[in-house]
Amino acid sequence: MMMMMMMGRRVRVLCCFTTFTYLYIYSLVVALPTIPDGDHHLLLPGAGQSFKIALFADLHFGEAASTDWGPLQDVNSLRVMSTVLDHEIPDFVIYLGDVITANNIAIKNASLYWDQAISPTRARGIPWASVFGNHDDAAFEWPMEWFSGPGIPEIRCPVANSSCSGEEDCSFKGTHRLELMKNEIALSSLSYSRYGPKELWPSVSNYVLQVSSSNNPGSPVAFLYFLDSGGGSYPEVLSSGQAEWFRRKALEINPDSRVPELIFWHIPSRAYKKAAPRFGIHKPCVGSINKERVATQDAENGIMKLLAERVSVKAIFVGHNHGLDWCCPYKKLWLCFARHTGYGGYGNWARGARIIEITQQPFSIKSWIRMEDGSVHSELVLSP
Template structure:
């Protein structure tokens, strides 16, 4: 299992987002659930079994024992009754999981508080990019659902864009960046094909969240938005850094977007306000 993000609007409205590989061949879900029995802070109560889980396919998430990513998505949507995962437009293939989730007001389900955009950044046997076709799709869909950029927008994909390499702390983590581990170089996408230019120009975009690098958990400002890593959460993949998860908190009135890291032992650190 790779990095995990928990998004909460209130104690009653919560969602989990997996960034990348969820289960390795050497780690069954039963085994993982046992490992996670002690990882149950208030934000992640009964996380593995009961939560609404979103699957973002990324590096090595393209296949599991030879299973194609399309089949993985099909299985996720058919058998995980709490999942919000969706297949994106077929004309974006081999990119699969491109879609939008609306976070609604607690007082009015039709009134959006934020839009969450999920983009497939490739990996495995597929190019590690957000393609120009995906960038065009984002531009069209964002204009459709949020034409005046009035509603805040939050972006998720797995493999960091090249912009992450530009803002990465060189030694330790110094302000204005916030985080606790900076133990490897950023492994970025293969090319930049337009998505970052669109996001930077769009005033409603507040932050981008990625996984991929297990030895990084920082957030750094980039122009007018924030670039954040999640935190290596599970017991698969490389590295033996202490496990944790990135929490995102959305407050409706007045709007605010905060984030922090919650460790497996309950320690909370690296809080940052992303909406200022």
């Protein structure tokens, strides 16, 4: 009888998500406010001055939260971000996916960890934007050690960093992309993240930001495109719908390809495998670590063909592979990895962040990597 009661308890917890998933997502969609395009222009400080962006990739906050190791890694990740922000003093920060490790977070609202990850940027009054990675809304994975005893494991909910007050709050239903984005935007006016077009959902973080001169806000200096490369709750892929959205949006706002464009998503496209250096890093590639094979998206649905054919696209920036930090040329653009910023996730390579600097007069796009010890390496010019 006791075993049946325990099994029933677990079934109620696990089935709660499957029963109400569609009603839950629908309620999120209805609640989402409209964010006008005009509210999302970024301004260069002035003619001749630069606009600096810091990329924070693969932070993996909340990983192994029920252990002593996990929370310590989050503290270390906060230190890395603080070091980069204090050295570089960027104008903007981009969270390049895998902000959290949702598979490991046994609480109702994973946004609590997302909030922690953003806190060094928010505390300094720096605006930011984010894209989703494959771990951000992945389903909770029951830890093997919970099954070491006989029978069905008890529901466990960590007290630290948690709002859980009872069994229902610890149902591990996961926090979906829409809710994570909704909570981030509601958190602060400093967030420039977007929900993206509804016709592309469940792919959420698809949007574009305009960088303009403060002397002439209506005149774009660069466009920053953000795309959701999937993973977690759906396949790791950029869809043909996203490619078509980019094509239409680019023709609308940059019809003559006059304004340079930079692209940001999390999981490398298959073109990265073609461009990858072999046995170290040699010119024209620039970087310091090439310690694993490129792990790519599941399919290629046309986005790379579009980007490679647009002369205005200067570079694509991704995360996902913690042991890669190179930039390599691919046709007429650059394919770049960020540097693994977080202490969560695999790998023991030193942490850091890729920096991008846009200068208007004379125009240039440069990049380098700032390390957790304050050093700088891998400087290169992406566009003269």
